[in-house]
Amino acid sequence: MNGIRLFAFIALCMISLISSAAPDKKEEIKLRLFRGEHYTYDITQENTIKQDPGDEVMLSQKIGLKIRQDVIERLGNGNFVMEASFLSFNLFMDHKGIKQRYTSDTVNVQNKLYKSLNFLTTIKLNYEVSPEGVVSKLTGFETITEYIQFDPELSRLLRCFGSEEFMTEFYNYIPAQNVAVGDHWSAGGILPDMMKLKYDILYTLKEASVQNLTLNRGASFNYSTEVPLAGDKTGQLNETGSQKGILILDPKTHMCISSDLDQQIEINLPSENKPDEEKITPLKVNTRTKILLVKK
Numbered sequence: 001m002n003g004i005r006l007f008a009f010i011a012l013c014m015i016s017l018i019s020s021a022a023p024d025k026k027e028e029i030k031l032r033l034f035r036g037e038h039y040t041y042d043i044t045q046e047n048t049i050k051q052d053p054g055d056e057v058m059l060s061q062k063i064g065l066k067i068r069q070d071v072i073e074r075l076g077n078g079n080f081v082m083e084a085s086f087l088s089f090n091l092f093m094d095h096k097g098i099k100q101r102y103t104s105d106t107v108n109v110q111n112k113l114y115k116s117l118n119f120l121t122t123i124k125l126n127y128e129v130s131p132e133g134v135v136s137k138l139t140g141f142e143t144i145t146e147y148i149q150f151d152p153e154l155s156r157l158l159r160c161f162g163s164e165e166f167m168t169e170f171y172n173y174i175p176a177q178n179v180a181v182g183d184h185w186s187a188g189g190i191l192p193d194m195m196k197l198k199y200d201i202l203y204t205l206k207e208a209s210v211q212n213l214t215l216n217r218g219a220s221f222n223y224s225t226e227v228p229l230a231g232d233k234t235g236q237l238n239e240t241g242s243q244k245g246i247l248i249l250d251p252k253t254h255m256c257i258s259s260d261l262d263q264q265i266e267i268n269l270p271s272e273n274k275p276d277e278e279k280i281t282p283l284k285v286n287t288r289t290k291i292l293l294v295k296k
Contacts, residue, residue, distance in 0.1 A: 026178035027208055030131040032253050033080050039069040039255055040295035050284045064090040065161055084125040116151055133171030163192040173247055179205050194223045194239055212248045219243040235270020259291040
């Protein structure tokens with residue numbers, strides 16, 4: 001009988017130890033890649049600009065980019081050498097009823113967007129990324145920058161995909177230390193649309209399983225600057241915004257499997273025709289960006 005009681009006591013102790021330790025299990029979220037691997041992503045972004053009264057849509061834009069990330073090799077310092085290729089690009093834009101479309105899968109020299117955008121599928125980016133997600137030695141965006149210099153409209157058409165921050169923030173979810181479910185950590189972000197505003201992103205490890213790791217993402221930011229008006233006058237431009245989203249990672253490689261991010265920005269523009277004390281109707285810019293791993 002004493003043996004049975006002793007066995008039961010030990011079993012209860014083991015169960016107690018397991019149950020108390022499980023919630024505190026730490027995950028080491030570092031990139032684990034191997035030479036020759038390929039990761040192809042479909043990235044879609046929907047942008048709308050609205051203005052009261054009635055939240056009238058002034059501009060609607062949908063962008064689609066397919067990009068392949070190739071692991072070329074691993075260096076002696078631990079960094080991975082990567083090559084990113086733009087496989088396809090499509091765009092739909094509706095500006096107050098004036099609609100424009102472009103898809104790289106169709107050759108249409110009559111489409112005025114074709115001349116501006118058909119170079120994109122020749123873009124190849126090369127860079128290094130550390131296991132901690134730090135991107136360095138990025139080359140290839142020079143071509144896009146040169147096209148934008150001759151065609152400033154490209155910045156608005158490409159949105160975030162036309163700046164280096166698009167790639168440097170592809171891996172910025174990786175924490176500096178091991179984390180358990182419920183833990184939070186911060187990462188730096190940059191908003192190209194807001195004069196490259198730097199802001200903090202808060203990540204939370206929501207769930208961890210053998211199938212995936214689920215992260216919550218949230219941020220808030222504001223930007224203010226003086227802008228010139230008619231004559232010698234200046235006005236205050238104010239932008240405030242927030243982000244909320246979810247990111248799912250492969251538990252083995254810690255590469256993104258999918259991501260869904262909502263961003264809302266409110267822009268208060270100064271007016272040359274209204275007195276300073278009169279309230280200006282703000283613009284509301286909503287952006288939803290989705291990333292999906294479609295081929296590995």
